[in-house]
Amino acid sequence: MSWPARLLYGSLWIAGRLPLSVLHALGAALGGVSWWIGGTARRIAERNLSLVLTQKSAESRQRLGREALVETGKALAETAKIWGNRPDTALALVREVRGQALFDAALAAGRGLIVAAPHLGCWELLNYWLAAHTPLAILYRAPRLAAMEPLLRKARGALPVEQVRAEGAGVRTLYRRLGAGGVVGILPDQRPRHGEGVPAPFFGVPAQTMVLLPRLAERTGASVLFSFVERLPRGAGYRLHFLPAPAGVADADLEVACAALNRGVEDCVRLAFAQYQWTYKRFPAELSLPTAP
Numbered sequence: 001m002s003w004p005a006r007l008l009y010g011s012l013w014i015a016g017r018l019p020l021s022v023l024h025a026l027g028a029a030l031g032g033v034s035w036w037i038g039g040t041a042r043r044i045a046e047r048n049l050s051l052v053l054t055q056k057s058a059e060s061r062q063r064l065g066r067e068a069l070v071e072t073g074k075a076l077a078e079t080a081k082i083w084g085n086r087p088d089t090a091l092a093l094v095r096e097v098r099g100q101a102l103f104d105a106a107l108a109a110g111r112g113l114i115v116a117a118p119h120l121g122c123w124e125l126l127n128y129w130l131a132a133h134t135p136l137a138i139l140y141r142a143p144r145l146a147a148m149e150p151l152l153r154k155a156r157g158a159l160p161v162e163q164v165r166a167e168g169a170g171v172r173t174l175y176r177r178l179g180a181g182g183v184v185g186i187l188p189d190q191r192p193r194h195g196e197g198v199p200a201p202f203f204g205v206p207a208q209t210m211v212l213l214p215r216l217a218e219r220t221g222a223s224v225l226f227s228f229v230e231r232l233p234r235g236a237g238y239r240l241h242f243l244p245a246p247a248g249v250a251d252a253d254l255e256v257a258c259a260a261l262n263r264g265v266e267d268c269v270r271l272a273f274a275q276y277q278w279t280y281k282r283f284p285a286e287l288s289l290p291t292a293p
Contacts, residue, residue, distance in 0.1 A: 016084020021235025031073025112222030
């Protein structure tokens, strides 16, 4: 790693010694300040929520927007607890697993499993949990700052995980993994590059949606589950969820499949709405905002 990456990793290790409740309190304060001063994160969150929550009042959307930035601050702070500790220390923070029977049954079926993990809650902890239970490959997009990639690979590789870049050779690796009955983790709400997705409704709003996951499911016959790790109040730990994929996620018609994919993300988000990454530019810039009631 470069020296800035080493410095950041060392800082994460030091901060990781703090209790989770303290880290979440610090993160909540950071998110609150971010909301108060305005800026890009607040503007994106407000726009996203104005598009998807047209039935809510402006006051309700403002409240949810502030909660979303507070949760985003917690997500940043808790990274120190996950990446700055031994995996078993981080995994001990998982207090409950809901839907594990779905996961166990998918593994037992032996026809491959795609775990769709939205940008919701603590997805880095989900990587650890999956890797502790089965050999795992995860798809990732290289960071814009190339010097940070070795840090990401080191942190996510604390348990044996095959980290696959989102490029041609990496995609072929995923096909091989699934064809051999393996498990693959994908962020299903990653906005695809230009020309690599199709528009599909997300909370009723058209959003460019990846086609890779539906194609993998359709061509390999692998099972698909949705999963996320919910952040519990006051630093009490985490609750892990597995949810079944909506019908149609492996349909040969990509518009049908991508609509089902987004419904699966919605099912997860509704369980922990403010913990979704509403600061992410999911929708096209040309979409106009509705008039506030």
